[in-house]
Amino acid sequence: MRLATLNDGSLDGRLILVSQDGRHATTAPASTLIGALQNWTQAEPALRECAAALEAGKAATLAFDPQRCAAPLPRSPQWLDASAFLNHGRLMETAFGTPPIPDFDTVPVMYQGASDDFLGPHANVPLPSEADGIDFEGEFGVIVGEVPLGASPTQALAAVRLLVQLNDWSLRALGQREVRTGFGFLQAKPSTAFAPFAVTPDELGPAWSDGRLRLRLHIEWNGERFGEPSAAPMNFHFGQLIAHAARTRRLRAGTLIGSGTVSNVERAAGSACIAERRMIEKIDLGEVRSGFMRFGDRVRMEARFENGEPGPFGVLDQRVVDAGRPA
Amino acid sequence: MRLATLNDGSLDGRLILVSQDGRHATTAPASTLIGALQNWTQAEPALRECAAALEAGKAATLAFDPQRCAAPLPRSPQWLDASAFLNHGRLMETAFGTPPIPDFDTVPVMYQGASDDFLGPHANVPLPSEADGIDFEGEFGVIVGEVPLGASPTQALAAVRLLVQLNDWSLRALGQREVRTGFGFLQAKPSTAFAPFAVTPDELGPAWSDGRLRLRLHIEWNGERFGEPSAAPMNFHFGQLIAHAARTRRLRAGTLIGSGTVSNVERAAGSACIAERRMIEKIDLGEVRSGFMRFGDRVRMEARFENGEPGPFGVLDQRVVDAGRPA
Numbered sequence: 167m168r169l170a171t172l173n174d175g176s177l178d179g180r181l182i183l184v185s186q187d188g189r190h191a192t193t194a195p196a197s198t199l200i201g202a203l204q205n206w207t208q209a210e211p212a213l214r215e216c217a218a219a220l221e222a223g224k225a226a227t228l229a230f231d232p233q234r235c236a237a238p239l240p241r242s243p244q245w246l247d248a249s250a251f252l253n254h255g256r257l258m259e260t261a262f263g264t265p266p267i268p269d270f271d272t273v274p275v276m277y278q279g280a281s282d283d284f285l286g287p288h289a290n291v292p293l294p295s296e297a298d299g300i301d302f303e304g305e306f307g308v309i310v311g312e313v314p315l316g317a318s319p320t321q322a323l324a325a326v327r328l329l330v331q332l333n334d335w336s337l338r339a340l341g342q343r344e345v346r347t348g349f350g351f352l353q354a355k356p357s358t359a360f361a362p363f364a365v366t367p368d369e370l371g372p373a374w375s376d377g378r379l380r381l382r383l384h385i386e387w388n389g390e391r392f393g394e395p396s397a398a399p400m401n402f403h404f405g406q407l408i409a410h411a412a413r414t415r416r417l418r419a420g421t422l423i424g425s426g427t428v429s430n431v432e433r434a435a436g437s438a439c440i441a442e443r444r445m446i447e448k449i450d451l452g453e454v455r456s457g458f459m460r461f462g463d464r465v466r467m468e469a470r471f472e473n474g475e476p477g478p479f480g481v482l483d484q485r486v487v488d489a490g491r492p493a
Numbered sequence: 494m495r496l497a498t499l500n501d502g503s504l505d506g507r508l509i510l511v512s513q514d515g516r517h518a519t520t521a522p523a524s525t526l527i528g529a530l531q532n533w534t535q536a537e538p539a540l541r542e543c544a545a546a547l548e549a550g551k552a553a554t555l556a557f558d559p560q561r562c563a564a565p566l567p568r569s570p571q572w573l574d575a576s577a578f579l580n581h582g583r584l585m586e587t588a589f590g591t592p593p594i595p596d597f598d599t600v601p602v603m604y605q606g607a608s609d610d611f612l613g614p615h616a617n618v619p620l621p622s623e624a625d626g627i628d629f630e631g632e633f634g635v636i637v638g639e640v641p642l643g644a645s646p647t648q649a650l651a652a653v654r655l656l657v658q659l660n661d662w663s664l665r666a667l668g669q670r671e672v673r674t675g676f677g678f679l680q681a682k683p684s685t686a687f688a689p690f691a692v693t694p695d696e697l698g699p700a701w702s703d704g705r706l707r708l709r710l711h712i713e714w715n716g717e718r719f720g721e722p723s724a725a726p727m728n729f730h731f732g733q734l735i736a737h738a739a740r741t742r743r744l745r746a747g748t749l750i751g752s753g754t755v756s757n758v759e760r761a762a763g764s765a766c767i768a769e770r771r772m773i774e775k776i777d778l779g780e781v782r783s784g785f786m787r788f789g790d791r792v793r794m795e796a797r798f799e800n801g802e803p804g805p806f807g808v809l810d811q812r813v814v815d816a817g818r819p820a
Contacts (some may be wrong), residue, residue: 179811241570241608242781244678261683267674270681277676278605282745314814316621337741349604350677352573356741414621414664414683418609489642 167217168363168478169328171199173236173286180326183217184230184363187480188480191230192220199239199364203419206311206327224349225307232480237284238330238364239309239420243283245358246411247305247424250273254429254438262342274402274410277350279334281422285359287482291335292489293356293461299338300459300486304383304467306397307332307424308404313417321488322412325375327419329370331361331383331469331479334424338441338458343373355427361467361479369478373471377403381426381469381477383438392443393429393436396472438467461488494544495690496655496804498526500563500613510544511557511690515807518557519547526566526691532747533638533654550561550601564611565657566636566747567689572608572685573738574632574661574751575601577729581756581765584772589669601729601737604677606661610747612686614809618662619681619816620788626665627786628811631710632792633724634659634751635731636691640744649739650704650732650782654746656697658688658710658787658796658806661751665768688806696805700798704730708796708804710755710765715791719770720763722755723799765794787814 170191171179178198182191195212196202202209219225249255252271266277280389285291293300309328317325334355341354373380378400385392402410407423428438434449437443444454459465464485469477495517498506505525509518522539523529529536545553576582579598586593594602612618620627636655644652661682668681700707705727712719729737734750755765760777764770771781786792791812796804 168588243568249676263673264675268670273670275674275676276679278679280571280605280742282748283742292642298741315619323812340741343595343600345675348589348591348672348675348677349576349602350675352603352605352738353740411679414625414667415607415610415679421609493565 167214167366168240168369169194169199169213169365169448171236171240172234177241179236179240183213183220183374185220188229189230190220191226192216192225200420203309203311206419210446232362233288235288235362236286237360238362239422240284241404242281242284242309242420242422244421245279245424246276246277246421247426248276248402248407248410249426250274250400250407251426251429252401253431254427254442256475257429257442261441262343262345266306274407276407276410279351279355279358283357285357285484287360287362287480289359289484290487291356291359291484292487293337294489296460298340301336301338301440302459302465303334303336303427304385305334305425305427306330306379307422308408308425310421311419312415313408313412313421315412315414315416317409317412319403319405319409322408323403326367326404328364329367329379330364330422331467331477331482332424332482333353333359333465333467333482334427335359336439348436359482359484361482363478363480365478371430377405380472382472384468384470385436385438386466391436393438395430395435395438397425397428399430400425459486461486494541494693495696495732496526496540496565496692497519497689498563498565498567499561504564506566506567510540510547512547515726517547517554519543519552519554527747530636530638530654533746559689559764560615562615562689563613564687565689566749567611569608569611569636569747570745571748572606572751573603573728573748574606574753575734575737576753577601577727577734577752579728580758581754581769583768584756584769588768588772589672590655590731593673601734603734603737605704606678606682606685610684612811614686614687614689614807615644616686616811617814618683618686619814620664623787625667628663628767629786629792630661630663630667630754631712632659632661632752632754633657633706634749635735637735637744637748637750638746640735640739640748642739642741642743644739646730646732646735646736649735650730652735653694653731656701656706657691657749658794658804659751659811660686660792660794660809660811661768662686663735666687686809686811688765688809691806692805704732707799709799710797711797712763712765718763720765721797722762722765724752724755724756726757727752786813788813
């Protein structure tokens with residue numbers, strides 16, 4: 167089941183169901199995704215019935231246009247993003263010049279991001295300055311139902327309702343300062359953006375197992391191939407990440423947990439963010455060669471199954487614009 | 494104007510107006526505080542008219558019971574907490590054993606906390622373990638209207654709609670690890686709690702000026718005086734804190750910005766958190782003497798004007814309980 171949200175000017179948008187071929191959509195029997203998540207036991211069967219009718223050609227359809235989409239969940243109770251690919255984390259320690267994190271291999275690191283103002287898949291990204299070190303970060307995430315305080319990783323994994331694909335936009339020059347304060351990222355993290363579809367785990371078949379997604383994230387920067395790392399070797403699975411977040415507080419339905427930047431040890435896979443490529447250049451070539459993004463630059467992200475077929479999330483394709491200059 | 498929210502089982506509660514003497518309340522002409530904040534230009538005059546009718550004895554009243562209160566804003570788009578009393582920050586660097594933060598005197602440090610599940614003034618505080626280093630942190634905060642990306646401190650200060658008093662509950666043993674990762678506080682910050690009333694700045698008269706509150710925060714731990722530091726010497730004012738938060742993203746109406754733990758250089762004022770007292774003991778007496786909180790412990794916080802009269806926020810009085818043991 168593929169869910170999307172039309173941007174209708176409201177904070178939560180309007181929930182729709184989208185067909186497997188991505189061409190047709192129908193109004194969902196729940197007005198918003200957050201409303202459905204808060205009442206999932208009742209909402210899910212009705213949504214699945216509607217999705218089946220859509221595939222069977224028995225639902226009233228509207229032409230689907232991803233340009234009209236907001237993030238599938240335009241705002242969320244919490245947005246908690248981990249760094250579950252240790253290869254990325256180690257490279258970023260080098261990039262930030264920070265000391266190795268204790269317990270890095272055994273306890274996830276995770277920051278709390280803004281969850282009130284997510285961007286849709288084709289929304290422009292308004293930022294104040296190119297000097298801030300504009301970077302993309304290709305990731306996957308899960309949306310959970312209620313998770314009680316102290317849930318185990320197994321209990322936590324059972325609370326996964328939907329999977330998403332996202333770009334955790336980052337401003338590296340600001341992040342370097344913020345990580346050194348110990349207070350975490352804040353100015354370094356403008357609004358996060360999402361591919362159009364939030365999907366139920368069954369949409370992935372065997373590509374969702376052990377709390378991990380066996381998909382590659384194909385990334386193009388200004389139309390040029392940047393990387394296609396696989397999410398399979400995630401060092402902590404999503405059940406572990408959710409349980410980490412719930413250790414001292416309950417999580418409300420709709421909470422969003424991110425994987426952190428997808429990253430592989432194999433250099434041939436490329437990267438899912440510029441900062442990582444820069445560090446690899448420095449290590450392998452002796453010098454940083456890539457700059458960060460400029461106003462007008464685009465980044466396109468699309469998940470694919472390991473056989474190369476398109477994944478279920480749709481395409482995330484955005485342009486960075488100068489926040490100080492009216493469109 | 495004093496606003497409170499009754500806990501009616503819904504996520505946003507039911508907005509009420511409370512009389513100056515704190516004894517009477519009346520249903521507000523807006524059902525929730527977040528709704529009023531999203532439409533403040535229209536909502537404020539209606540709220541003020543209703544508040545005037547309440548004072549004049551011309552409104553239908555209900556007896557006011559703070560036990561029935563949720564946080565005045567039970568959930569918020571963002572909760573961003575600074576460390577604007579540098580005396581506290583310097584002592585905490587010693588406590589955490591972390592290196593001095595660069596630019597500490599000129600750029601605020603700020604973390605993003607969970608904003609989806611705030612506690613009311615008399616709610617029990619369920620926590621998983623006494624070994625986590627249970628601590629209170631007495632603070633003040635502001636609730637803002639919409640703030641555009643890049644707002645100046647002066648513009649930001651003009652967006653302040655309401656003032657609040659809060660306890661930023663902290664788990665110090667977890668915080669020490671999290672601050673070292675650089676990703677900021679997450680497990681170290683269970684739900685934040687609030688005194689019953691959110692008030693318009695005019696309620697403070699001259700005690701609100703230059704973006705600072707000239708109030709003392711009186712704190713008792715298990716009925717014993719703990720401290721009454723003054724909020725007047727806040728090193729960054731709230732306009733500066735809001736502008737810091739809005740540097741790379743807009744803030745939605747209802748965003749909450751905190752001062753960080755109120756802290757004075759003068760030892761006689763006492764402290765607003767245990768971790769700070771412990772560091773002072775270590776510095777002044779050569780050893781830490783105070784432990785952290787135990788299950789069953791209470792902490793009471795009440796702001797007072799400098800002449801000793803009660804401040805406008807009401808009383809925050811909570812008990813820590815074992816999350817693993819049913820009440």
